[in-house]
Amino acid sequence: MSKTGIKVHGAVEVTVTRPNGETETVKRDNLITNVGFDFLCEAIARQTGRPAVMNYIALGSGSRGASANDTALVSEVTRVLGTYGHVNGSKTFTLSATLPAQGVTGNFVEAGVFNKSGSGGTMLDRVTFSNISKGVHDTLTIQFTFTLS
Numbered sequence: 001m002s003k004t005g006i007k008v009h010g011a012v013e014v015t016v017t018r019p020n021g022e023t024e025t026v027k028r029d030n031l032i033t034n035v036g037f038d039f040l041c042e043a044i045a046r047q048t049g050r051p052a053v054m055n056y057i058a059l060g061s062g063s064r065g066a067s068a069n070d071t072a073l074v075s076e077v078t079r080v081l082g083t084y085g086h087v088n089g090s091k092t093f094t095l096s097a098t099l100p101a102q103g104v105t106g107n108f109v110e111a112g113v114f115n116k117s118g119s120g121g122t123m124l125d126r127v128t129f130s131n132i133s134k135g136v137h138d139t140l141t142i143q144f145t146f147t148l149s
Contacts, residue, residue, distance in 0.1 A: 008032050008040070009147045010125045012111055019101070019137045030111075030127030030144070031066040039115070039122050052115040054124045057082045057097045057142055060110040066126040073112050073126065076119065078104045082144075096143035099134060107133045113144055 010030040017023050032040075042051050062074020082095040095113055109131050113124040125144070134140045 007149045009149070010127075011145050011147075012127050012129070012142065013145075014108070014111065014129065014132050014140065014142045016132055016134050017139045017141075018135075024132060026129045026132050028127050028129045030125045031068060031070075032125050033070050033123055034068050035071055035122050036124035039124060051122060054113050054115045054122075055082050055084060055095065056080065056114040056117055056121070057095060057144065058112050058114055059099075059106070059108045059140075059142070060112075061107055063109050063128060066110075066128055070112075070126045071123055072120075073110050073123075075110075077106045077108065079114065079117060079119070081117065082113070091148045092145060094143055094145050096141065099140040099142075101137050101139050105134050105136050105138075107131050108140075111142060111144075 012030050013027045015025040039051055056079050058073055058076050058079040060073035060076040064074050080097045082097045086093040110128045112126040114121040
């Protein structure tokens with residue numbers, strides 16, 4: 001009898017584009033949280049009352065390292081609706097968003113994916129990275145890529 005299991009790998013890419021066209025990019029693997037794994041179990045097999053879709057991306061300024069026990073960002077600054085992407089037959093999906101110029105500004109060092117707008121909800125994953133600063137005239141794009149194997 002062969003055993004098969006599902007593994008989930010997450011990664012994030014954050015890019016800030018300055019008005020002069022210069023870019024700054026950070027790429028990091030992220031950590032699926034314990035409540036994130038609970039969410040995956042419930043989304044796959046729960047017969048009634050399935051959880052809301054994971055389609056919000058949050059950015060924050062809390063620099064404490066990611067932990068499997070995390071349920072929220074340390075210091076959330078903003079949360080935006082993401083755009084889902086998947087190609088049938090592939091084992092990956094993405095969630096991406098853009099913070100346009102004239103929008104939210106800040107120094108970001110953490111991010112996560114949630115199933116609720118505003119605050120609260122279930123956090124699928126959390127990642128910390130080196131400081132990436134978004135000024136008022138900058139555009140920030142963020143993309144989470146999840147690979148199942």
